Amino acid sequence: ALRFGVVPVAASFHDPSIGETLARVLGAPVVVVRFGGYEELFAALRARRVEVAWMAPAPFVRAAAAGLVTGRLVSVRGGASSYVSVLLGHVKRVHALELRFLRKRRAAWVEPWSAAGYLVPRRVLRARGIEPDVELREQVMVGSYPAVVDSLRAGTADIGGVHGWRRDDGSVWHLGSDHDELQALAVSDPIPSDVMAMNALLPEAIARALVARLVSLDPRDVASRSLLAAVGAERLGRFDPARYLWIAEAIDE
Numbered sequence: 001a002l003r004f005g006v007v008p009v010a011a012s013f014h015d016p017s018i019g020e021t022l023a024r025v026l027g028a029p030v031v032v033v034r035f036g037g038y039e040e041l042f043a044a045l046r047a048r049r050v051e052v053a054w055m056a057p058a059p060f061v062r063a064a065a066a067g068l069v070t071g072r073l074v075s076v077r078g079g080a081s082s083y084v085s086v087l088l089g090h091v092k093r094v095h096a097l098e099l100r101f102l103r104k105r106r107a108a109w110v111e112p113w114s115a116a117g118y119l120v121p122r123r124v125l126r127a128r129g130i131e132p133d134v135e136l137r138e139q140v141m142v143g144s145y146p147a148v149v150d151s152l153r154a155g156t157a158d159i160g161g162v163h164g165w166r167r168d169d170g171s172v173w174h175l176g177s178d179h180d181e182l183q184a185l186a187v188s189d190p191i192p193s194d195v196m197a198m199n200a201l202l203p204e205a206i207a208r209a210l211v212a213r214l215v216s217l218d219p220r221d222v223a224s225r226s227l228l229a230a231v232g233a234e235r236l237g238r239f240d241p242a243r244y245l246w247i248a249e250a251i252d253e
Contacts, residue, residue, distance in 0.1 A: 001029035002210075005041050005050035007059075008034050018230055024223040026213055038062075038113050045069060045199055052210065053197045054231055059113045060195040061247045069197035071241060072211050075233035078165055082190035082243075085116035086164040086174040087124055088148070089185045093158045097185040099130050106138040108148045108157035117145060119250040120188045121161030126253065128186075145175050152182055159185065166190075192243040196236060 004022055006013050013034065022030040033050055035041045038059040044050040045068040053069065063069045074081045087097070094101050102125075110117025118141075122132050132139065142151055148160035164174030164187070176182035196214060198207045214236050217224040228234065 001031045002026065002052060003031050003033050003050045005033045005035060005044055005053040007036070007038055007041055007056075013054075013230055015230070018226070021223050021226045021230070025217065025227050026210060042066070042068060048199065048201055051199050051202050051206075053199075055195050055197050056113060056115065057192050057194065057244060057247050058115050058119055058251055060197055061244050062251060063197065064241075064244075065248065067200055070200055070207070071195045071239035071244070072198050072207065073196040073214055073236040074193040074239050075231050076193065076235045076237040077233055078167075079234075080165070080190075081193045081237050083116065083193065084164045084166060084172060084174075084190060085120035085124070085188040086162050086172060086176070086184050087121045087159060087186040087188075088152060088162060088174070088176045088182050089159045090152050090155075090157075091181055091183050094185065097125075097128055097130075099128075099135060102130055102159065103135050104137040105158040106140070106156070107132065107136050108140055108142050108151035108160035110145060110148060110161065111141050111143060114161070115191050115247065115250070116163035116188070117148060117161045119247075119253075120191060121159075121186075123250050123253060124186045124188055149176050149179065149182070152176070153179060192240075192247070193233075194231065195239060195244075196231075 008014050019030050019032040041053060042063055112118055125132050142148055145162045148162050151157040152160050162175040164172050166172050172187050217228060219225050
């Protein structure tokens with residue numbers, strides 16, 4: 001059976017039927033292997049215990065640099081294969097993205113592998129001359145984007161990073177958009193989407209056959225629609241390695 005590795009931040013990947021969905025789409029038996037973190041997934045890839053993996057951009061870049069995976073396809077949402085990081089602040093505690101408002105404040109981040117929820121917003125701060133590890137009083141990993149919003153609203157954090165998307169009119173939707181007490185202090189450049197990666201040791205003929213099936217998913221088909229919903233995509237698009245190069249810089253900062 002083909003082993004599909006995932007760190008299941010999405011509820012859909014906890015669904016026991018997702019393996020059957022993948023099997024119907026890929027035309028082969030599939031076992032979904034769920035990992036508690038990306039380091040565990042890296043170890044499984046290294047040991048050849050996983051053939052295909054769904055990966056966020058930062059851990060994908062690290063795994064690719066180690067020669068563990070190759071990128072094959074990316075998620076496309078709203079016609080775009082990218083999203084943005086939005087640095088949120090509570091309107092009563094942080095008035096602008098300036099050092100005088102941020103010194104000794106508290107930050108809520110998602111987790112160290114999160115591009116929009118940790119790596120990129122910290123990079124945005126540094127670009128404004130604010131070193132988060134020096135100027136912030138506290139930085140806490142809260143585990144999810146909704147938890148970042150909850151921390152800001154509850155008063156246990158003053159700033160935090162969430163994901164968002166640019167609309168056709170240029171405006172940005174983000175997870176805090178419905179809460180008047182939260183404001184967007186900064187919006188990042190586009191972050192490339194999550195990646196359907198394959199073990200670097202997987203025979204190329206098999207990899208190409210899998211890609212051919214995945215790139216032609218039909219949203220009218222129930223199994224295809226279920227898989228796309230699980231990865232939060234409207235469709236899967238072709239992978240462009242050049243778009244991921246700067247992520248390595250953000251990881252190393």
